[in-house]
Amino acid sequence: MITFEAVTKRYPDGTVAVDALDLTVPDGKTMVFVGPSGCGKTTSLRMINRLIEPSEGQILLDGTDIKTRHPAQLRRGIGYVIQQTGLFPHRTIEDNIGTVPVLNGWSRAKARGRAQELLTLVGLDPALAKRYPHQLSGGQQQRVGVARALAADPPVLLMDEPFSAVDPIVRASLQDQLLSLQAELRKTIVLVTHDIEEAIKVGDIVALFRPHGTLAQVAAPEELLAAPVDDYVEGFVGFDRGIRRLSFVPTAELVLSASAVLPADATVERARAAGEPWILVTEAPGGRALGWVAVEKLTALSGDALLAQAQTDAVGHSFVVGTDSLRAALDAAVLSPAGQAVGVDAAGRALGTASFDQLRAAIQTGTSEHDRATRREAPLP
Amino acid sequence: MMWSWIPSNGALIWQLTRQNAYLGVIPALIGLAISLPLGIIAARWRWLYPPVLTVFNILYVIPSLALFIALIPAFGLTDTTVIIALTVFSLCVILPNVVAGLLAVPPPVKQAATAMGYGPLRRLVTVELPLAVPVIIAGLRIGVVAGISLASVGQLIGVSSLGYLFIDGLQRSFPTEIWVGLFLVIALALVCDFILVGIRRALTPWTVRS
Numbered sequence A: 001m002i003t004f005e006a007v008t009k010r011y012p013d014g015t016v017a018v019d020a021l022d023l024t025v026p027d028g029k030t031m032v033f034v035g036p037s038g039c040g041k042t043t044s045l046r047m048i049n050r051l052i053e054p055s056e057g058q059i060l061l062d063g064t065d066i067k068t069r070h071p072a073q074l075r076r077g078i079g080y081v082i083q084q085t086g087l088f089p090h091r092t093i094e095d096n097i098g099t100v101p102v103l104n105g106w107s108r109a110k111a112r113g114r115a116q117e118l119l120t121l122v123g124l125d126p127a128l129a130k131r132y133p134h135q136l137s138g139g140q141q142q143r144v145g146v147a148r149a150l151a152a153d154p155p156v157l158l159m160d161e162p163f164s165a166v167d168p169i170v171r172a173s174l175q176d177q178l179l180s181l182q183a184e185l186r187k188t189i190v191l192v193t194h195d196i197e198e199a200i201k202v203g204d205i206v207a208l209f210r211p212h213g214t215l216a217q218v219a220a221p222e223e224l225l226a227a228p229v230d231d232y233v234e235g236f237v238g239f240d241r242g243i244r245r246l247s248f249v250p251t252a253e254l255v256l257s258a259s260a261v262l263p264a265d266a267t268v269e270r271a272r273a274a275g276e277p278w279i280l281v282t283e284a285p286g287g288r289a290l291g292w293v294a295v296e297k298l299t300a301l302s303g304d305a306l307l308a309q310a311q312t313d314a315v316g317h318s319f320v321v322g323t324d325s326l327r328a329a330l331d332a333a334v335l336s337p338a339g340q341a342v343g344v345d346a347a348g349r350a351l352g353t354a355s356f357d358q359l360r361a362a363i364q365t366g367t368s369e370h371d372r373a374t375r376r377e378a379p380l381p
Numbered sequence B: 001m002m003w004s005w006i007p008s009n010g011a012l013i014w015q016l017t018r019q020n021a022y023l024g025v026i027p028a029l030i031g032l033a034i035s036l037p038l039g040i041i042a043a044r045w046r047w048l049y050p051p052v053l054t055v056f057n058i059l060y061v062i063p064s065l066a067l068f069i070a071l072i073p074a075f076g077l078t079d080t081t082v083i084i085a086l087t088v089f090s091l092c093v094i095l096p097n098v099v100a101g102l103l104a105v106p107p108p109v110k111q112a113a114t115a116m117g118y119g120p121l122r123r124l125v126t127v128e129l130p131l132a133v134p135v136i137i138a139g140l141r142i143g144v145v146a147g148i149s150l151a152s153v154g155q156l157i158g159v160s161s162l163g164y165l166f167i168d169g170l171q172r173s174f175p176t177e178i179w180v181g182l183f184l185v186i187a188l189a190l191v192c193d194f195i196l197v198g199i200r201r202a203l204t205p206w207t208v209r210s
Helices: A043-047 A071-076 A091-095 A099-103 A108-121 A126-130 A139-150 A168-185 A196-202 A221-226 A231-237 A240-246 A268-273 A295-300 A324-336 A356-375 B010-044 B046-062 B064-075 B081-105 B107-116 B121-159 B163-171 B177-201
Strands: A002-010 A016-025 A030-034 A057-063 A078-082 A156-160 A188-193 A205-208 A213-220 A261-262 A276-284 A291-292 A340-342 A350-354
Touching: A002 A043, A002 A168, A016 A043, A016 A213, A030 A043, A030 A196, A043 A057, A043 A156, A043 A188, A043 B081, A071 A078, A071 A108, A071 A276, A078 A108, A078 A276, A078 B107, A091 A099, A091 A108, A091 A126, A091 A139, A099 A108, A099 A139, A108 A139, A108 B163, A139 A168, A168 A196, A168 A261, A188 A196, A196 A221, A205 A221, A205 A231, A205 B121, A221 A231, A221 A240, A231 A350, A240 A324, A240 A356, A261 A350, A261 B046, A268 A295, A276 A350, A295 B064, A324 A340, A324 A356, B010 B046, B010 B081, B010 B163, B010 B177, B046 B081, B064 B081, B064 B121, B081 B121, B107 B121, B121 B163, B121 B177
Parallel strands: A030 A188, A030 A205, A078 A156, A156 A188, A261 A276
Antiparallel strands: A002 A016, A002 A057, A205 A213, A276 A291, A340 A350
16 A cells, blocks of 8 residues: 655755645555646656655555665565666566566576566567567567566556557557456556546546646546546546446446347248337347348348348447446447447347437436445535 | 888787787777776766866877877886877777766666666666667777877887888888888777677677667
8 A cells, every 4th residue: 555645746946746645545456647747647656666755745655654665675666667668778578577586686597487477477479588678569668668567576566657658559458458467466556647548447546636736536437537526627537528437337237128139030021010120130049140130121022031031231339238338338329220239148149239218228327326426425516 | 012021020010010009909998997987977977077078178189299298207218108198098089988878878777777676886887887888889999999090109209019110111211111000000900990899799789680
């Protein structure tokens, strides 16, 4: 656990970078410091491993004031990842990763063995071990940076804009990697970013800073989207926060209808009798979806023809019921030719369809439950 | 060209070449030994660097012969006089490269090293100096080549080197001797330069692009 107690950083010229910060980072959680440039988020991060010393206040790591710790010893227990990777250009990948273990007194050989494990852990080919950093792509270098930070298995990981220098596709995959690593390792992570999307995606808790080093709001991502405390937070979170918060509402409560689903061996007559403008055709009852059929286009076929003979429009996106969020379901409905989202199970079998009306009902239920949970903390009008 | 002069004076030529190599290389190595600590201090306390550099730049504009003569009262017509003078000149080219090499280490690399838990001395020795090696050796190459060339001037105060072949050839109006001297000075400089390039490659395997 990392605790900031009334921490202020004032520079000799009078600039206040961080202003009386009180904040607790719980064990095993990812806390994201987010805010505009000059809000003190990076300064706050660097005070945790004493790259910057606070002017006032204290920072506790598991209850101990970090000022009482020897800086180099303290830092060997805190992983550190930066945007420019900071890999040592003169050392091979394995020796970069083995940096802290070797500082801790491990033999070179043992540290290289550990480097092999870490390369696999961060999704890199262990064959890269003998290369130099400049022989790797930016995304690969960033993964090596994460591996190096994890090498000595520190309980705390500090990440300063770790994914800002790579292209959006690589960034998304690095973020996913971090989420799956964190699910496995449960480190106490502090990550600095200026990107609210990244904060919402990777953070368990988001600390949104105002300019000049004060906190605007500290909350779980879904709460930040649902209940911004003021105009500043609302503005920073973005105009489509209503849609984005649906990412946190599960589809478990969504009512699916089966009336528009028919197997391929059903007759055109049955499709007409269903009373739906669009029919979702499946391989077999309870099987995978083959596509959408518009009932009004079935006029060319006789009533006893099979739906398998009819022309279908592709299903496109579907959503996995229970796993995907309402945002994915809404997205599936918007992109569907029938204006209906197709819900499937983990094996891809069609479970039913959801219309906009059904989605709206689920959105209202899902979000109001959330509001009830957060209303107590919201200010009175 | 009188080719037969070369084999009949082989022993003299070999002795002068060795002496010239000695007078050229030793000052550069001493210069490196002085430049490293001085450069580390100048890179650490940046305000020190401009005055130090100014002093060496002023020394650098002194003609080599004048410096030899200035040192004679103290050290006589000896190797020491030449080595001291050439060391001063080598400092002028090596020191700026030590400082530039250390300052060129990327700040994120230094920051990462500190954040990993390196102390200042360990960071200097295992991260900053290795990364400065290519720039430092570039300075050393200039120092060695200039030293070999300037060492021949020492002959004017009687300290033997390949310069002997120039002066003797001129006095005897014997161009073969001058050409041989010129060829050997250039060859010596090239050989030393190649050796230094080889050393740099061996010390900095990460700079070899595959």
